[in-house]
Amino acid sequence: MSQSFQQAEAKMGGIYAIFKNHVKSAPDKTAVIFKHTSLSYQELDHKVCRLASYFTKIGLKAGHRIALFAPNGIEYPVVLMTAAKMGLAVVPLPMSLKGAALEVALKKTPVAAVLAWPTISKVLLEKDLIEQDKLISFEKSVAGEVIWQQVFNEQDNETLDVAETTVDENAPFILTMTSGSTGAPKPIVLSQHCKVQRAIEATKNYYGLVESDKILVATPLYHSLAQRGVLMPLMLGATTVIMAKFVLQSWLDAIETHKISFLFAVSAQLESFLAYEGPNFDLSSLRCLVSSSAVLNAESKKALLSRLNCAFHECYGASEVGVVTDFCVSAEPDKNGSVGRALPFVDLKICNDERQQVSVGEVGEIACKTLTGFSGYHKMPDATAAAYDSEGFFYTGDLGYLDAQGYLYYVGRKKEVISSGGINIFPQDIEAVIKRHPDIVECVAFGVAEPQLGEVIRVAYEQRGDALLDKALRLMCLQELTDYQQPRQFVRLDEMPRNQMGKVLRNDVKLQNQ
Structure with missing residues (x-):
């Protein structure tokens, strides 16, 4: 981690301290763009302070959890940065969650407050999953609860002076849901320190990002990859552009309009880009594009190299450990089938069912030791312990093999x-x-x-x-x-x-x- 980031994190604890430095040094710089709305660093901080004031008034304190059911938008960076400021933990959940799955998710991770779309708010109140005075609805109220806009209306809400406090950067910050082959939710606990490491070591330092970069986010913000796309620019002093959802032509237009220089793309988006036959867009601002989520086939990678005029990377990782390997496809097209080498701070090995390391070229389970690992599965100590070996390597459940040069080749999920x-x-x-x-x-x-x-x-x-x-x-x-x-x-x-x-x-x- 760079010295300035280390100093900010050590001095006050975590993400908000780093963000606040940019508020002070470049208050008028654009921090977030969503549709036709843009917020400067100072304007975003003002919203964060207003929401922190409201959270304080309803009794929220460091260590409390809040659930967030929201579409992509300005709400996400405001809530995430407020939670970072106060030491809260956010449970981001998809608005598509329904029925028993919705109840199970909130019972797995009980929360002290909820911010939700009205359709979700209605269900939560009907099922007594949250008290009305601990609920904020977006757009409209369904049963007299406070709505998001009221929180920021200075006539409706007196602003409390919430003192700057040192937060524990190793405490839970985001609890993100994953599910195995059975579909049972497994809440992954990520600390602020983990998120800083992923944003700085695994992204800023590795890909050489700077304050002038503009980063595009076009995947759902309840997912950890998109959260990094929002938080990392705000820690860097750069600008994040958020799309409501991925629509190919709008995605291409956003790159041209905002002169996007860096983005994470999921493989499905890139496959749709290869099939695109509409008007041309100027993508020359792109300096680096990183494919993630699922491995692209060799033919698609070759086709993308002919369509892109920027550094084109593919990364491999997991929600629990972040990015594990990276492969610059544009620099080493002869290694097209690989997902790259371990990042500088990652140790990698391939093991058999007895967790013994196998030979070069032999398929086994991918295991890694990294600085960007999670804090564990929420209230699942046995599952957390079982995921690691005695040397501290996390077992991903993925199969692959290493070649003699240390390049990883992904084969598939162990359970598949x-x-x-x-x-x-x-x-x-x-x-x-x-x-x-x-x-x-x-x-x-x-x-x-x-x-x-x-x-x-x-x-x-x-x-x-x-x-x-x-x-x-x-x-x-x-x-x-x-x-x-x-x-x-x-x-x-x-x-x-x-x-x-x-x-x-x-x-x-x-x-x-x-």
Whole structure:
């Protein structure tokens, strides 16, 4: 971490202290842009102080948790920075959460206050999941509770002078939900110190970002990647541009209009960019683009190199540990199949089921030791302990292998391995072949139970056009895959189930097509 960031964090504790330095040194500089609204560093800080005043009046203190159900917008940086100032922990949740899943999420991580869209507020009040005086609704009130706009209306709310306090940068700051193959939520606890390390060591220092950069955020802000895209610029003294949601042409327009210089993109966004045939946009301001979320296939990477005139990276990581490896595709196109080498502060190893390190080139579970690790799973000490070995390496649940130069190659999720006739088969090997067909949009290979072999391979796919593809796909597989990798069945889907990041929900595909 650079000396100035270390000093700010050590002096007062955490993210707000770093942000406040930029408020003092460049109060009129644009901090956040959303649609037609922009806030300077001073204006953003004013909103943060107003919200901190209101939180104090309703009894919130350091260590309390608040839930946030909000679409992408100005609200996120205001709430996150207020929580950083007061030492609160934020539980960001998707507005699409419904029914039992909504109740389970809030019961897993009980909160002292909630900020929510009216549709969510109504459910929370009806189910007695939050008290009315501890609820702030956006846009409109559903049962007399305070609305967001009132908090910032100086006629409605007297501002309390909330004294600057030293916060514990190692205390919980963000509790983000992840889910395994069963869909059971596992709250990941991230501290302010962790978020500073991820923003500075894993982003600013690694990619060489500076105060003049403009960073675009176009993924849901309840996800940790987008949160970094908002918090990192505010710690750097740069500008963050937030999109309501990803729409390809609007995304390209935002890059041109705001002269975006750096962005994280998820692989689904880049795949849609490759298929784009609309008007041209000037992307020359882009200095660096980093692909994340899911591994791009080799053909897509080659195609992107011909479309982009900037440093093009692909990174691999997990919510629990942040970015683990990075690969500059534009600098080393000969290593196209890799997801890169470990970042400077990361130790990496590949292990078998007994957690013993395997040889170079041998597939095993990816394990890492890093400065950017999480604080643990909330109230799940056994699950947290089980994720680590005695040397402090976190086991990701992902499979891969290292080559002799230390480049990592991602193979797939450990739980997705197909076992047929006693042989372990990696779905990604099959999918890589099928995706070469020009009419295939996406595909998922998975195992289905079979008495003699244990499992046989079924492939679900989404395609362009109406042509019958099964015969062509079988021929491709026969030509390029070994006998035990041959799919037994093909299922055409009108559309793959995806999350809001555009990532295919593999487990949903499997459950719906057994």
